[in-house]
Amino acid sequence: MDENKKKKLYFRRKKILGVILTVMIFLYSGVNLYINGKDYLGELKHIWRNATHGYTTVTHAMEKVEDALTDEMYGKMCFVEIFSYANVLMDKREISSFAYIKDETGSLHYATFYRDHDPEMFEYAMRVYRLKESVAESGTNVMFVIAPSKYVPDDGRLRMGLPVNDPHDRVNEMMFYLNRLGIDTLDLNNYLPNDRVTYEDAFYKTDHHWSVDAAYYSTEVLVDRLAEDYGYDLDADTYLSDDSYFKVTYENGMLGSMGRATGICFSGLDDFTAYYPNFTMNFYRSCIDADGTEFEYEGDITQTLYDFEELYSTDDVYDVSQYGLYLDELQVYEHIVNNDNPDGLKVLFIRDSYFSPVITFLAPMCSEIDAIWNMDKSHTIDIDAYLSEHEYDCIILEYYPYNIEEKGFSFFEDGQ
Numbered sequence: 001m002d003e004n005k006k007k008k009l010y011f012r013r014k015k016i017l018g019v020i021l022t023v024m025i026f027l028y029s030g031v032n033l034y035i036n037g038k039d040y041l042g043e044l045k046h047i048w049r050n051a052t053h054g055y056t057t058v059t060h061a062m063e064k065v066e067d068a069l070t071d072e073m074y075g076k077m078c079f080v081e082i083f084s085y086a087n088v089l090m091d092k093r094e095i096s097s098f099a100y101i102k103d104e105t106g107s108l109h110y111a112t113f114y115r116d117h118d119p120e121m122f123e124y125a126m127r128v129y130r131l132k133e134s135v136a137e138s139g140t141n142v143m144f145v146i147a148p149s150k151y152v153p154d155d156g157r158l159r160m161g162l163p164v165n166d167p168h169d170r171v172n173e174m175m176f177y178l179n180r181l182g183i184d185t186l187d188l189n190n191y192l193p194n195d196r197v198t199y200e201d202a203f204y205k206t207d208h209h210w211s212v213d214a215a216y217y218s219t220e221v222l223v224d225r226l227a228e229d230y231g232y233d234l235d236a237d238t239y240l241s242d243d244s245y246f247k248v249t250y251e252n253g254m255l256g257s258m259g260r261a262t263g264i265c266f267s268g269l270d271d272f273t274a275y276y277p278n279f280t281m282n283f284y285r286s287c288i289d290a291d292g293t294e295f296e297y298e299g300d301i302t303q304t305l306y307d308f309e310e311l312y313s314t315d316d317v318y319d320v321s322q323y324g325l326y327l328d329e330l331q332v333y334e335h336i337v338n339n340d341n342p343d344g345l346k347v348l349f350i351r352d353s354y355f356s357p358v359i360t361f362l363a364p365m366c367s368e369i370d371a372i373w374n375m376d377k378s379h380t381i382d383i384d385a386y387l388s389e390h391e392y393d394c395i396i397l398e399y400y401p402y403n404i405e406e407k408g409f410s411f412f413e414d415g416q
Contacts, residue, residue, distance in 0.1 A: 077263070077318050080261075080262075080263045081263045081264065081265050083095075083263065084262055084263025084264065084265035084266040084267075085263070085265040085266075087265075087266055088265050088266055093159055093162060094111060094162065095262050095266055096261070096262070098111040098112075098113070098163060099111065099261070100258055100261065100262055101158070101162045101163070101164060102266070102267075103157035103158045103159075104157055104158070104159065105157055105199075105200070105205070106205050106267075106268055107150070107157070107203065107204075107205040108205060108206060108258040108259070108262065108267055109150060109151050109158070109164050109165070110151075110164070110165040110208070110402065111162065111163050111164060111165055112163055112164075112165040113163045115165070115166075115169075118170070118405065120406060121170070121173050121174055121177065121404075122177050123409075124174065124177075124404065124406075124408075124409040125174060125177035125178050125181055125183070126177075126181070127409045127411055127412045127413060128142070128144055128178060128181075128183055128397060128409070129178075129181045129182075129183060130412035131383075131387070131395070131397075131411060131412050132183060134384075134387060134388075134412065135387060135391075135392075135395065138391050140391065140392050140393065140394065140395055141184070141229070141230050141393065141394045141395070142183065142184065142394075142395045142396075142397070143183075143184045143185070143186060143225070143226075143229070143394070143395075143396050143397070144178050144183050144184065144185045144186070144396075144397045144399075145185070145186045145187075145188065145222070145355075145396055145397065145398040145399070146171055146174075146175065146185070146186070146187045146188060146189060146398075146399060146401060147188055147210065147218075147352075147354040147355070147398060147399065147400045147401065148188045148189045148191070148192045148193075148202070148210060148214070148218075148401075149166075149167050149168065149171070149189060149401045150203045150208060150210075151164050151165070151166055151167070151168075152193070152199065153166060153168060155199070165402070167401035167402055167404070168189070168401070170401065170404050171187065171189065171401050171404065174404050175187055184229055186221070186222065186225055188218050188221065189401075191217075191218065191221050192210070192214055192217065192218065193214075194217075196217065197211075197213050197214050197217050201213050201214070202214040204254065204256050204270045204323075205256075205259075205267065205268060205270055206254070206255050206256035206257075206258050206259030206260075206267045206268065206269065206270050207254070207256020207257055207258055207259065207270065207321065207323065208256070208257060208258060208400075208402075209256065209323050209353065209354060210354060211273065212272075212273055212274060212275055212323075212326075212357050213273060215354075215355075215357035215358050215361070216240075216245070216275055216357070216361055218358060219240065219357075219358045219361040219362055220236065220240050222358065222362070222396075223236045223240065223362070223365070224236075226394065230394065232345055232393075232394070234344075234345065234362075234365035234366075235365055236365070239279075239361075239364045239365050240361070243278060244277065244278055244279065245275040245276060245277055245278060246275075246276055246278055247273055247274065247275055247276075248273070248274050248276065249271055249272070249273045249274075250271065250272045250273075250274070250311075250322065251271045252269040252270075252271065253269065253270075253271070253272055253317070253322060254269065254270040254271070254272040254317075254321060254322045254323070255267070255269055255270070255317045255318065255321070256270065256321055256323070257321065260318055264317075269317070272322040272323075274311070274322070274325055275357075275361070276302065276306075277301055277302065277364070279301075279364070280300050280301070281300065281301045281338065281340050281341075281364050282298075282299065282300060282301075282338075282339040282340050283297075283298070283299070283300070283301055283304040283305060283336060283337065283338055283339060283363065284296075284297070284298045284304070284336075284337040284339060285297045285298070285304045285305065285334070285335065285336050285337070286334075286335045287327075287328075287331040287332075287333060287334045287335070288331060288332050288333040289328075289331050289332060290331075290332055301363070301364065304336075305326070305327060305336070305360045305363060306325055306326065306360070307324055307325055307326075307327070307328045308325070310322060310323075310324035310325050310328065310329070311325045323353075323356075326356040326357040326359075326360045327356040327359060327360060327371075328356075329353050329356055330352070330353040330356060330373055331371075331373065332372070332373050332381065333370075333371070333372055333373075333381060334359070334369070334370065334371035334372075335368075335369075335370050336359070336363055336368065336369040336370070336371075337367070337368050338363060338364065338366060338367055338368070341364070341365070341366065341367050342367050343367060344365060344366045344367035344368075345365065345366045345367060345393050345394065346366065346367055346368045346369075346391075346392050346393045346394075347362070347366055347368070347369050347370075347392060347393065347394045347395070347396060348369075348370045348371070348372070348387075348390070348392045348394075348395045348396070349369065349370070349371040349372070349395075349396050349397075349398060350371075350372050350374055350383065350395070350396070350397045350398070350411075351371055351372070351373065351396070351397070351398040351399075352373060352375065352398065352399065352400050352403050352408075353373075353400075354398065354400050355371075355398045358398075359371055370390070370392075372386070374407075374408065374410050374411065375403060375407050375408050375410075383410070383411035383412075384411055384412055
């Protein structure tokens with residue numbers, strides 16, 4: 001066969017393959033729209049409604065549209081699991097171009113090859129300082145808390161050369177500035193893991209969150225610090241004793257956010273241990289979700305602060321994380337009133353999802369707890385204005401190490 005015929009045959013095969021792939025894509029798209037069309041349409045209407053009411057920006061709305069199209073894609077997790085299993089067969093410890101890496105215990109970590117220096121770190125600390133100064137006249141105490149990183153340096157769990165995203169330099173720099181500015185700080189990296197809550201018990205393999213065991217222990221640490229620094233008596237002997245809660249472990253039932261991204265074949269499943277109160281207490285709770293929708297609950301602690309739909313949902317494991325048992329994992333705004341402890345402490349949390357279990361465990365010891373998640377792009381609360389209208393005994397700012405960035409400090413900017 002001469003050279004020209006070979007070229008023609010080569011390009012003919014390419015065209016045939018291209019046509020076949022194009023037809024397959026259109027067929028798949030048609031099946032996807034047939035099965036999920038109503039869900040897509042409903043989600044698009046919901047996004048449009050939020051955009052027209054000012055609950056979201058155009059950019060965020062477009063991101064929500066893209067998320068809706070990909071999250072509801074027909075057979076999505078089947079494709080993810082096939083890719084996941086292929087990585088397992090190759091004995092790989094990274095997946096999706098090093099989006100995640102896996103240590104020798106099977107626990108997933110964030111990965112990165114480059115860590116850029118953030119020149120605004122001191123400015124973030126100054127915003128915390130300005131916040132503290134703004135409430136000083138009312139006698140409000142302010143504490144900055146760092147949740148522990150899942151990555152523990154030099155513990156030998158990772159294969160040599162894997163590019164883990166180590167946030168400890170960022171944490172140390174932030175804590176340095178805060179301490180120099182006279183801000184009370186609590187770095188929970190110094191407390192976890194430990195002999196009581198080991199590494200395996202402190203973090204989920206498939207999720208970036210700490211475990212409920214770690215959150216309960218950290219509540220004890222926080223209460224001790226509040227007593228030591230500010231003299232608050234929160235009656236920990238009653239509400240954080242060995243008899244205050246009972247534990248139930250649900251085996252192989254949880255798939256965290258990291259596991260949903262990589263597939264069960266690569267990540268495995270986690271056990272989930274829940275803490276349930278041995279006491280009754282009457283609460284009122286109102287909250288606002290990221291779409292601006294308000295919810296109200298009233299009744300016993302388990303009826304108001306626990307979301308059992310997250311635990312016993314009939315949805316498949318890819319849709320629900322049991323970590324949402326506590327305060328639905330994360331809402332933009334929480335207002336919790338303890339009707340049985342009207343003279344207790346009044347606390348504001350500026351926080352992320354790490355502290356949802358902590359707030360639940362702390363609520364019986366307080367009269368009121370408000371909580372703001374200020375990193376949400378669609379419905380951000382103006383913290384400066386909010387603090388001018390509300391007073392608290394204590395304000396606690398809590399940050400997961402990877403959340404120490406510009407959008408996490410959207411308050412008291414530019415010396416205001």
